[in-house]
Amino acid sequence: MIAVQSAVAGLLLGGLYALMAAGVSVTWGVLRIINLAHFGLILISAYLTFQFASEWGIDPILTLGLTVPVMFVAGGALQWAYDRLGVSELNSLLVSFGLLIATVQLVSNIWSADFQRMSAAVNPYATASLDTGRLVFPITTLLAFLIAIALIAGAHLALRRTFAGRALRALAEDRTIAGAFGIDHRRLGVLLGAVCGATAAVAGMLFALANALTPATAYEWFGTVFAVVILGGIGHLLGTLAAGLFVGALSGLVSVLLSPAAAPFVLFSAIVLALLVRPRGLFVRAVR
Amino acid sequence: MIVRGLAGIALAVGALAVLSLYRETLGVPVSVLALLTTMLFWVTQATSWNILSGYSGYFSFGQAAYVGVGAYTTAVLFGRHRLDFGLTVLIAAGLCAVLALGIGVLAFRLRSLRGEIFALLTLAVPFILAALARINGSIDGGQGIIVAVPDFPASIGLFQDFLYLVNLLVAGAAVAVAFLMARTRSGWALATIRDAEDVGEALGVATFRYKLTALVASAVIGGVGGSIFALQIGFVTVDSVFTLTVPLFVIVMSVLGGRTHWIGPVLGAVLVVLLQDRLTAADLLGWQPVILGGVLIAMVLAAPEGLYPRVRALLPASRRARPVDPSELDIRMSPVDGAETALVECDELTKNFGGVRAVAGLSLRIRAGELVGLIGPNGSGKTTLVSLLAGSVRPTGGTVRIAGRDTTGLPPHRIAHLGVARTYQIPRPFASMTVRDNVAMAIMFGREPERSLTRARRVATGHLAMVGLEKLAHAAPAALNLHQRQLLEIARALATAPAVLLLDEALAGLNPAEIDNAVEVIRRIHASGVAIVIVEHLLRVVRAVATRVVVLDRGSVLADGDPATVLADPAVVRAYLGKRSHA
Numbered sequence: 001m002i003a004v005q006s007a008v009a010g011l012l013l014g015g016l017y018a019l020m021a022a023g024v025s026v027t028w029g030v031l032r033i034i035n036l037a038h039f040g041l042i043l044i045s046a047y048l049t050f051q052f053a054s055e056w057g058i059d060p061i062l063t064l065g066l067t068v069p070v071m072f073v074a075g076g077a078l079q080w081a082y083d084r085l086g087v088s089e090l091n092s093l094l095v096s097f098g099l100l101i102a103t104v105q106l107v108s109n110i111w112s113a114d115f116q117r118m119s120a121a122v123n124p125y126a127t128a129s130l131d132t133g134r135l136v137f138p139i140t141t142l143l144a145f146l147i148a149i150a151l152i153a154g155a156h157l158a159l160r161r162t163f164a165g166r167a168l169r170a171l172a173e174d175r176t177i178a179g180a181f182g183i184d185h186r187r188l189g190v191l192l193g194a195v196c197g198a199t200a201a202v203a204g205m206l207f208a209l210a211n212a213l214t215p216a217t218a219y220e221w222f223g224t225v226f227a228v229v230i231l232g233g234i235g236h237l238l239g240t241l242a243a244g245l246f247v248g249a250l251s252g253l254v255s256v257l258l259s260p261a262a263a264p265f266v267l268f269s270a271i272v273l274a275l276l277v278r279p280r281g282l283f284v285r286a287v288r
Numbered sequence: 289m290i291v292r293g294l295a296g297i298a299l300a301v302g303a304l305a306v307l308s309l310y311r312e313t314l315g316v317p318v319s320v321l322a323l324l325t326t327m328l329f330w331v332t333q334a335t336s337w338n339i340l341s342g343y344s345g346y347f348s349f350g351q352a353a354y355v356g357v358g359a360y361t362t363a364v365l366f367g368r369h370r371l372d373f374g375l376t377v378l379i380a381a382g383l384c385a386v387l388a389l390g391i392g393v394l395a396f397r398l399r400s401l402r403g404e405i406f407a408l409l410t411l412a413v414p415f416i417l418a419a420l421a422r423i424n425g426s427i428d429g430g431q432g433i434i435v436a437v438p439d440f441p442a443s444i445g446l447f448q449d450f451l452y453l454v455n456l457l458v459a460g461a462a463v464a465v466a467f468l469m470a471r472t473r474s475g476w477a478l479a480t481i482r483d484a485e486d487v488g489e490a491l492g493v494a495t496f497r498y499k500l501t502a503l504v505a506s507a508v509i510g511g512v513g514g515s516i517f518a519l520q521i522g523f524v525t526v527d528s529v530f531t532l533t534v535p536l537f538v539i540v541m542s543v544l545g546g547r548t549h550w551i552g553p554v555l556g557a558v559l560v561v562l563l564q565d566r567l568t569a570a571d572l573l574g575w576q577p578v579i580l581g582g583v584l585i586a587m588v589l590a591a592p593e594g595l596y597p598r599v600r601a602l603l604p605a606s607r608r609a610r611p612v613d614p615s616e617l618d619i620r621m622s623p624v625d626g627a628e629t630a631l632v633e634c635d636e637l638t639k640n641f642g643g644v645r646a647v648a649g650l651s652l653r654i655r656a657g658e659l660v661g662l663i664g665p666n667g668s669g670k671t672t673l674v675s676l677l678a679g680s681v682r683p684t685g686g687t688v689r690i691a692g693r694d695t696t697g698l699p700p701h702r703i704a705h706l707g708v709a710r711t712y713q714i715p716r717p718f719a720s721m722t723v724r725d726n727v728a729m730a731i732m733f734g735r736e737p738e739r740s741l742t743r744a745r746r747v748a749t750g751h752l753a754m755v756g757l758e759k760l761a762h763a764a765p766a767a768l769n770l771h772q773r774q775l776l777e778i779a780r781a782l783a784t785a786p787a788v789l790l791l792d793e794a795l796a797g798l799n800p801a802e803i804d805n806a807v808e809v810i811r812r813i814h815a816s817g818v819a820i821v822i823v824e825h826l827l828r829v830v831r832a833v834a835t836r837v838v839v840l841d842r843g844s845v846l847a848d849g850d851p852a853t854v855l856a857d858p859a860v861v862r863a864y865l866g867k868r869s870h871a
Contacts, residue, residue: 034404087589090347090404090407091588093407094539095588095589097536098581100581101580101584102580105577109574219532222411222532223415230408262419268413268419272394275408
């Protein structure tokens with residue numbers, strides 16, 4: 001029973017991984033930018049949520065009203081800069097690695113490297129849980145799961161159904177040809193970066209709801225979330241979601257059956273294996 | 289050259305050793321020695337990283353794996369079990385070599401491996417090892433391990449002297465290895481991998497072997513450095529060795545100093561450690577990652593080649609290679625004997641891409657001395673056939689034999705060594721090398737490898753003359769126009785001393801005058817005894833040069849014979865021009 005409980009809990013947590021990964025995956029797939037700085041945006045969002053809620057007593061979920069616009073602009077600006085500076089795919093990995101390291105240190109300089117958590121007084125969600133009789137779920141994880149699914153499904157539909165979405169998929173296929181058909185990759189890229197920034201704000205808030213914060217967490221995401229991005233297939237939203245759930249459930253199970261410290265070992269070994277067997281991602285239908 | 293360089297490195301090591309050996313006489317403060325020790329540790333690590341990632345372009349985020357394995361080997365075996373310290377260094381080197389072989393054999397065997405995927409794969413390795421160390425009580429178990437001071441001769445002086453000298457020795461060795469690799473065949477092989485890996489492979493560079501060698505060399509150096517790092521920190525924990533700081537530092541150092549030169553990482557390591565020291569003195573250590581991150585970004589964007597090329601530009605101009613006298617040109621052509629033997633034999637060759645059958649049960653024989661025009665409508669499988677013959681694409685079914693040897697499934701460089709050379713539809717020169725060195729690569733790694741770069745360069749000039757590019761020998765490929773680049777492609781392919789040369793639309797996009805010139809070049813090459821397969825859309829060219837024409841349609845041979853007959857064949861005209869124009 002405890003295995004089922006932890007697998008389901010892991011699965012729910014996987015939704016948050018998937019949400020974090022979605023932004024990275026889409027910018028990589030569509031714009032050929034591997035944006036490690038995305039983890040920095042999530043980290044800042046988590047801390048801003050913490051700050052606004054703790055200082056001003058705003059309901060943590062309502063802080064989205066502040067963080068989403070900020071991150072929307074930040075994500076768009078970042079993408080604009082990548083584009084203006086003509087950053088190549090491999091260089092984007094280096095540049096955004098530099099950005100991430102700098103961001104983590106800045107956060108640490110501002111908020112200190114200690115673990116910090118919103119107090120129960122400002123975070124009414126932290127202690128609530130849903131009891132189904134046999135299984136108990138913290139509200140925070142459940143919330144994270146539902147919002148993540150909703151956002152990813154919405155983004156998937158937007159990519160399929162809207163004009164901008166089709167244009168983005170055309171860009172992902174072939175930037176030059178898309179350009180010849182009048183698709184402005186600059187404007188679309190900035191828009192996409194901005195939307196990804198907004199998802200970072202949501203992911204940061206959801207993380208802050210359930211967890212104590214420390215700047216180094218961003219490096220833990222770096223590992224896990226990248227696993228999700230690659231397993232899901234670069235640029236594939238539904239694959240990312242599936243991979244997030246898979247990774248979450250796997251680490252949940254391993255934590256209980258072996259030990260929490262063993263989770264990264266099993267997880268990363270699984271990633272290496274998966275990369276070797278299916279370099280294009282576990283959930284991508286083979287083309288060619 | 290090489291001996292002088294090594295002597296220079298040995299001299300530098302000797303001079304630095306004096307600082308410790310005569311420390312008291314010279315009045316060198318111990319704190320300076322400690323700073324230099326840290327610097328040397330990073331020189332070792334950055335050099336280790338650069339041997340793989342700088343030279344070959346495969347970026348690794350996994351440097352911490354070697355530091356960690358090295359440090360834990362010494363911590364467990366020497367710190368806990370009191371094994372001989374020197375022995376643990378050797379064991380660390382061995383373990384890292386095994387680790388690197390494992391990573392390399394798995395990763396570099398992937399046909400679709402891209403640089404980004406390799407970077408992320410190497411990122412996962414330290415995470416796995418850190419978790420392993422944490423959960424395994426016989427390694428660490430989460431407690432950390434104290435490493436005592438080992439025995440060392442009293443004449444050395446303080447423990448800090450010992451640390452310094454050991455680090456100096458290791459860093460000196462690391463730099464010497466990096467220097468040797470840069471100045472010998474492996475350095476050039478890795479440069480072709482960095483610039484255009486599959487082109488290098490097709491010219492005869494055994495890319496897998498060179499990448500693996502670089503990876504193992506990098507790992508061994510990193511592991512030895514990590515092993516002595518355990519002494520330096522005295523207390524080894526998972527967080528102190530398997531940290532992202534390690535890849536951050538080595539990447540910043542190498543990018544800062546310059547990745548393509550052996551001294552780049554040394555320069556970068558010295559600068560970064562000095563910066564660290566100044567920041568510590570100013571009590572601003574908390575800003576260091578911010579500054580390093582900024583430096584990384586600025587360098588990648590503004591000066592991706594690093595500081596070293598700029599420093600060198602300030603030094604007096606280095607000696608330029610003397611121009612080659614055209615009279616000493618020497619071109620080696622190695623036609624295969626016996627004009628009657630089939631040079632290329634394809635039997636029932638098939639290639640499917642997903643559901644698309646690009647080549648369908650194609651059988652073809654090409655004899656020595658032929659000049660075959662390969663024509664056919666778009667999508668008829670011409671380029672796929674070229675790729676199948678050169679080995680860059682593996683057939684779904686059927687066999688290819690070159691000069692009687694079955695080459696099906698052989699890596700492209702082996703096929704190049706059997707005498708197949710190809711050009712690419714869109715020219716793909718090695719961007720970081722001069723025009724002449726592009727050709728010299730093919731001579732160094734081709735069918736009859738010429739080990740000396742100097743001689744290879746001389747021969748290369750001859751090949752450039754064959755295509756009329758000798759005046760541009762010292763130009764960068766970027767300065768060439770399309771026609772010249774296509775001629776460079778041909779010269780480079782020719783320089784592998786092929787028995788059969790595959791020209792894939794080598795005339796595409798040229799103007800009439802350039803085409804006439806290219807046709808002349810092709811005739812000249814053919815006259816020297818090389819069999820040629822030319823994929824071409826311009827029937828005028830095919831008619832002018834080909835001794836035989838093969839028409840492909842939907843992946844199989846539609847017609848095959850002498851040009852006049854084939855080009856007049858109604859079926860060919862129909863396939864090529866459509867029904868209406870036939871009427």
